[in-house]
Amino acid sequence: xxxxxxxxxxxxxxxxxxxxxxxxxxxxxxxxxxxxxxxxxxxxxxxxxxxxxxxxxxxxxxxxxxxxxxxxxxxxxxxxxxxxxxxxxxxxxxxxxxxxxxxxxxxxxxxxxxxxxxxxxxxxxxxxxxxxxxxxxxxxxxxxxxxxxxxxx
Numbered sequence: 001x002x003x004x005x006x007x008x009x010x011x012x013x014x015x016x017x018x019x020x021x022x023x024x025x026x027x028x029x030x031x032x033x034x035x036x037x038x039x040x041x042x043x044x045x046x047x048x049x050x051x052x053x054x055x056x057x058x059x060x061x062x063x064x065x066x067x068x069x070x071x072x073x074x075x076x077x078x079x080x081x082x083x084x085x086x087x088x089x090x091x092x093x094x095x096x097x098x099x100x101x102x103x104x105x106x107x108x109x110x111x112x113x114x115x116x117x118x119x120x121x122x123x124x125x126x127x128x129x130x131x132x133x134x135x136x137x138x139x140x141x142x143x144x145x146x147x148x149x150x151x152x153x
Contacts, residue, residue, distance in 0.1 A: 027124050034120040040113055043068055043076040048085065048110040051102040058097045085109050 012018055035041055043066075050066040051057065057065065063073045077100055080086040085106035088098045102110075125133050 027120075030120045030124055031117065034116045035113065038112060038116055040109075040116075041076075041079075043072060044080060044085075045110070045113045045117065047073075047076055047080060047100075048102060048106055048113065051086065051100065052107065052110055056099050056101040058091060058099060060097070062100055080106065083109075 031042060035045065046066045046068060047062060050062055054065055059073050059077065060070070062068070062077075063070050068076060077086060077088060081088050083105070084103055087101045087103055089101070091097045091099045125136070128136060
């Protein structure tokens with residue numbers, strides 16, 4: 001069987017859009033499988049990391065900060081609350097909404113997920129030097145920031 005790394009790529013296989021898409025699929029699989037190996041999902045990490053960075057917040061605020069759609073937010077909070085990783089309590093300023101808070105167990109879980117994610121990043125970027133990893137991250141950030149700004153107009 002032919003090794004894909006050793007064959008000559010066709011014209012369309014050298015297009016940046018194709019290469020980004022294929023790499024993104026591979027990255028997504030690595031991260032999803034890595035989180036699944038420790039009984040977690042990407043939404044769990046994003047929500048825990050958002051709480052650790054910004055502190056307690058309403059579900060709506062967490063959705064905006066984490067990029068988790070409102071339709072997925074309740075299920076994600078329920079999963080984390082069922083495992084005592086977050087606490088949900090009525091907002092003292094507005095009883096109609098809940099404030100979500102990271103627990104000590106949630107902080108420990110976040111550290112484990114960060115380690116798992118770092119391992120996935122190392123596997124994904126294995127062929128690159130530390131300098132190349134930094135350069136790639138800088139370029140991808142530049143591309144994403146540009147297109148995010150474009151879509152806001």
